Amino acid sequence: MDTKKIVHGAWSSRLAFILAATGSAVGLGNIWKFPYITGENGGGAFVIVYLLCVLLIGIPIMIAETMLGRRSQRNPIETMELLTEEAGADKNWHYLGWMGVVAGLLILSYYSVIAGWASAYVLKAFTGSFFDADAAQIRQLFDEFIASPIQLIFWHSAFMLATMLIVVRGVNKGLEKAVQYLMPTLFILLFLLVAYAMTTDSYFQGLKFLFIPDFSKLTSGSVLTAMGHAFFTLSLGMGAIMVYGSYLPKNISIAKTTLLIAGADTVVALLAGIAIFPIVFANNLQPDSGPGLIFQTLPIAFGAMTGGWLMGISFFVMLVIAALTSSISLVEPAVAWLVENKNFSRQKACLWTGLSTWLLGIGSIFSFNVWANVKLFDRSIFQLLDYLTANLMLPIGGFSIAIFAGWIMSRQSSEQELNMPTVQSYQIWKILISYVAPSAVFFVFLHVVGVL
Ligand code: PFF
DSSP states (O other): OOOOOOSOOOOSSHHHHHHHHHHHHSSHIIIIIHHHHHHHTTSHHHHHHHHHHIIIIIHHHHHHHHHHHHHHTSOHHHHHHHHHHHHTOOGGGHHHHHHHHHHHHHHHHHHHHHHHHHHHHHHHHHTTTTTTOOHHHHHHHHHHHHTOHHHHHHHHHHHHHHHHHHHTTOIIIIIIHHHHHHHHHHHHHHHHHHHHHHTSTTHHHHHHHHHSOOGGGOOHHHHHHHHHHHHHHTTOSSSHHHHHHHTSOTTSOHHHHHHHHHHHHHHHHHHHHHHHHHHHHHTTOOTTOGGGHHHHHHHHHHHHSTTHHHHHHHHHHHHHHHHHHHHHHHHHHHHHHHHHHSOOOHHHHHHHHHHHHHHHHHHHHHHTTTTTTOOBTTBOHHHHHHIIIIIIIHHHHHHHHHHIIIIISOHHHHHHHHOOSSHHHHHHHHHIIIIIHHHHHHHHHHHHTTOO
16 A cells, blocks of 8 residues: 655554543543433443443444554545545545544534533632532532633633643644643542542442443433443544554554553543442432533532542542543544645644634533523534534444445455454454444434334
8 A cells, every 4th residue: 555654643652552542532521421421311221331332333443443544644534535545445435534523623612611611620629619518509609600601711712722732732742741641640530539439328329320220211312322422432433543543653453452442441431430429329419410410519529528629629630631631632633634635734723623613612602501592403502512423423433434444445454454463353353343333333323213
């Protein structure tokens, strides 16, 4: 294949890639979204479907997406163009790269808003706002906060600026340096929080809610949400992992590395759940409180416990860190494409993508206050963007990646690029990517539109 090298960066080591891809995967999805959608969808049964989706759909697609990126060493749009050419397939496949770039920017627009909430809560924790506050006061604090567009815009802007300042510095200086310090800190803080949850008397009730399934609570909508979340949490279906894979040196095993990353991501989500639900139940709170769940519940614990001031600050700092390492990957496909194809400088590319996403984010902000009653297809702007991206675009993107890797790309190319240790492991992946993953996504969609 064409090995003409362009202005494309490279990770300095395997560890750098692992940290960056884990940084992309682990984010608000694990700590903010997983608990609240688990709460909304009844707990254990939802968690099992989600875990199955990660295992049977997410991991094979993550391997495929990394492989496609590394094969071409280009941004997602060019990757699809180049690999289509290599396989002698239909040119239209490059739209897949396009959809990814658009999905990334759409997600970032509301992701940054929520990350802004987390940033604001660092300050609230620091100034002692949670101190001795009961559930009603914490709820009021949250309600007043999201009712103020000015405050939300301020924090959304600050977060967006921080993201762009990291991205503008490029692969080695920006992304790598950031995640090298951020990821280990995140793990330590999360373990501390779980240790606190163990001291509450609702610890086992929390575990029961998370792990004992009640399948009567499962609807086709919740199965779609669980599947969409498997894509969202592993950063799949939109080229983020593809672009990170494209910076991966050729001698590194994709499958082993992927298993490690997906494993770490799943562990973080479960730990977040284990930390959060006992606190929810210990304070007689509702698990289905929606996107405000962690903001309305955890501060109560921070306000009540010894050392809660420091724990509160640490937790929200951790959330912002996790969000930052994900948001940089949401925008990287667009920036890489503008730099490599449109001859933009990195600065100019960051400026334009940053500004447009920031503007779109204002729509999500208004959906929590001034436009709270504006509904499109029964959803607020925030809910619509979330549904459109996580439940539709990412699974469609992932489905297409599976078809491309399993059916369009030649066996010789994928076998060579994956370079698995045994023939059997390649075979297992090949079956999962060609049959299991695409049919699972397809059946969930059929079910949702009521055909099945
Ligand atoms: N995986 C991130 C999270 O769980 O928060 C969100 C995300 C990042 C989704 C990058 C998609 C993506 F491409």
